[in-house]
Amino acid sequence: xxxxxxxxxxxxxxxxxxxxxxxxxxxxxxxxxxxxxxxxxxxxxxxxxxxxxxxxxxxxxxxxxxxxxxxxxxxxxxxxxxxxxxxxxxxxxxxxxxxxxxxxxxxxxxxxxxxxxxxxxxxxxxxxxxxxxxxxxxxxxxxxxxxxxxxxxxxxxxxxxxxxxxxxxxxxxxxxxxxxxxxxxxxxxxxxxxxxxxxxxxxx
Amino acid sequence: xxxxxxxxxxxxxxxxxxxxxxxxxxxxxxxxxxxxxxxxxxxxxxxxxxxxxxxxxxxxxxxxxxxxxxxxxxxxxxxxxxxxxxxxxxxxxxxxxxxxxxxxxxxxxxxxxxxxxxxxxxxxxxxxxxxxxxxxxxxxxxxxxxxxxxxxxxxxxxxxxxxxxxxxxxxxxxxxxxxxxxxxxxxxxxxxxxxxxxxxxxxx
DNA sequence: TGTAAATATATAGTCAGTGTAAGCTTCGTG
DNA sequence: CACGAAGCTTACACTGACTATATATTTACA
Numbered sequence: 355x356x357x358x359x360x361x362x363x364x365x366x367x368x369x370x371x372x373x374x375x376x377x378x379x380x381x382x383x384x385x386x387x388x389x390x391x392x393x394x395x396x397x398x399x400x401x402x403x404x405x406x407x408x409x410x411x412x413x414x415x416x417x418x419x420x421x422x423x424x425x426x427x428x429x430x431x432x433x434x435x436x437x438x439x440x441x442x443x444x445x446x447x448x449x450x451x452x453x454x455x456x457x458x459x460x461x462x463x464x465x466x467x468x469x470x471x472x473x474x475x476x477x478x479x480x481x482x483x484x485x486x487x488x489x490x491x492x493x494x495x496x497x498x499x500x501x502x503x504x505x506x507x508x509x510x511x512x513x514x515x516x517x518x519x520x521x522x523x524x525x526x527x528x529x530x531x532x533x534x535x536x537x538x539x540x541x542x543x544x545x546x547x548x549x550x551x552x553x554x555x556x557x558x
Numbered sequence: 559x560x561x562x563x564x565x566x567x568x569x570x571x572x573x574x575x576x577x578x579x580x581x582x583x584x585x586x587x588x589x590x591x592x593x594x595x596x597x598x599x600x601x602x603x604x605x606x607x608x609x610x611x612x613x614x615x616x617x618x619x620x621x622x623x624x625x626x627x628x629x630x631x632x633x634x635x636x637x638x639x640x641x642x643x644x645x646x647x648x649x650x651x652x653x654x655x656x657x658x659x660x661x662x663x664x665x666x667x668x669x670x671x672x673x674x675x676x677x678x679x680x681x682x683x684x685x686x687x688x689x690x691x692x693x694x695x696x697x698x699x700x701x702x703x704x705x706x707x708x709x710x711x712x713x714x715x716x717x718x719x720x721x722x723x724x725x726x727x728x729x730x731x732x733x734x735x736x737x738x739x740x741x742x743x744x745x746x747x748x749x750x751x752x753x754x755x756x757x758x759x760x761x762x
Numbered sequence: 763t764g765t766a767a768a769t770a771t772a773t774a775g776t777c778a779g780t781g782t783a784a785g786c787t788t789c790g791t792g
Numbered sequence: 793c794a795c796g797a798a799g800c801t802t803a804c805a806c807t808g809a810c811t812a813t814a815t816a817t818t819t820a821c822a
Contacts, residue, residue: 360788360799367800388777399802404779438762481685484692488684491728505762512732513725513751514759520724521717524695528716547717554758555718558642558709564768564819592808603771608810764822771816778809786801792794 368406368416370396375413380468384476411482414472418486421449422493429497438502439552442518445494446548450541470530491519521551572610572620574600579617584672588680615686618676622690625653626697633701642706643756646722649698650752654745674734695723725755 357365374396378387389410393400407413428445436444472479492515499511506514525547529540550557578600582591593614597604611617632649640648676683699719703710710718729751733744754761 358789363787364800389779390777400778401780401803402801405800408779410778439760442759477689478685480692481682481689484688485681485685488688491724492731495728495732502762508736509729509732509747509750510754510762512728513754514762516724516728516731516751517721517755517759518724520720520722520728524699524716524720524724525713527696527720528699528713532712543713546713547720550714550717551721552758552760554756554761555646555721556643556756557758558706558714558718562820567819568769593810594808604809605772605811606770609769612810614809765820766822767818767820769816769818771814773813773815774811775813776809776811778807780805780807782804782806784802786799788799789797791796 367396367398367402371398371403371406372413372416376465376468379472380464384472384479409482411479414469414479415482415486418490421452422490424448424452425490425494426497429494429501432501438498438505438514441498441501442514443548446518446522446544450544454537454541474530487519487523491515494519517551518548521547571600571602571606575602575607575610576617576620580669580672583676584668588676588683613686615683618673618683619686619690622694625656626694628652628656629694629698630701633698633705636705642702642709642718645702645705646718647752650722650726650748654748658741658745678734691723691727695719698723721755722752725751 371392375387375392378392378395389403390400392413393403396403403413407416425445425448428448429441432441432444473483474480492512495508495512495515498514499506499508502511522544525544526540529543534540534543575596579591579596582596582599593607594604596617597607600607607617611620629649629652632652633645636645636648677687678684696716696719699712699716702718703712703715706715726748729748730744733747738744738747
């Protein structure tokens with residue numbers, strides 16, 4: 355079945371809300387922009403905004419579920435010869451590639467800056483981002499446990515996911531704090547983080 | 559200089575707000591309890607509550623900064639013979655011990671249950687908790703970098719902290735989800751998490 | 763005891779987010 | 793084509809977190 359008119363309109367409205375919100379955030383700042391303003395600028399009722407996004411923050415994370423599906427796909431489609439480390443690395447590469455090429459930030463330097471600015475300064479947004487990271491981590495653990503039932507148990511699967519995500523996230527964050535702002539620098543730092551997670555902390 | 563009257567009163571008011579809030583949360587649930595109610599029950603103005611705690615959630619994390627100081631102390635007071643792994647393990651043991659014996663939850667089964675219930679079900683509180691975890695991680699990275707300037711650089715220090723905290727946090731969480739509710743079971747799972755972080759993910 | 767700083771207060775607001783009921787659009791079925 | 797069900801949007805009213813401001817009170821200290 356193709357996309358029905360209803361579904362199409364819904365997607366359009368959703369997209370309109372996202373782009374309108376980002377535009378206003380860029381113009382006047384996140385905190386200075388009210389949901390009522392976003393709704394008015396998109397010409398819908400305020401309540402409609404909340405029908406699409408449970409909170410104001412969520413409009414910034416509209417594409418986040420895709421990452422979850424993406425990594426799940428990679429884990430599910432693993433080659434029988436692939437070990438746990440290989441699968442993790444592939445999932446990582448996939449998500450990064452998707453982020454850099456397909457996501458709403460892809461290539462748009464201006465938008466990326468707005469995003470980063472908001473993410474670094476607005477506590478509520480930071481909190482929401484961490485929560486998402488956390489969900490992603492839990493989902494990854496589930497997938498890994500299903501893919502490697504002989505090597506993992508529920509606890510170790512969770513730990514593997516937690517270690518991996520912790521490495522990537524902390525590396526990316528540290529890179530940003532050090533002023534590394536280009537995609538290349540940041541992904542390179544993340545790669546180092548992954549390598550450390552693979553080797554283990556005793557290697558220091 | 560001892561504690562002045564002003565400081566003493568401040569501490570008392572703060573303590574009163576915390577215990578009053580917890581009592582009300584236990585009685586009527588977190589969402590059902592308003593800040594106005596807490597303030598009224600503690601016989602202060604609503605605004606006063608916000609003078610002590612920036613948000614409603616914060617009243618649940620009154621003791622969190624102590625963990626940061628604690629782990630910083632451990633790292634700072636390391637023996638010259640201690641390697642990075644040993645220092646991390648010691649800091650971990652210290653914080654756990656502190657949590658189990660000194661914290662407001664120590665021994666109070668009832669209060670611990672309220673806490674866990676709130677933490678598992680209220681999104682705003684989860685978000686706040688994650689944010690704290692994140693701060694703690696960053697602080698740990700700073701301390702490690704200072705203690706091991708020859709072995710670490712800013713990126714790798716952040717990664718070490720991120721991997722370590724990620725392991726502990728995900729293990730603890732997975733344990734709770736599996737229904738392990740006793741302190742012993744949970745700390746045992748966390749210990750496994752730490753071991754995995756030390757060994758590295760390639761060991762699977 | 764007088765004075766400046768810190769703190770608490772009441773008042774009046776802004777804004778995120780919810781509940782509800784009513785109306786409009788779209789969909790499937792006969 | 794017709795019609796009823798289901799899904800969305802909307803207006804409206806409301807709760808409650810949080811802030812700004814201006815005022816009063818308490819405390820520290822000379």
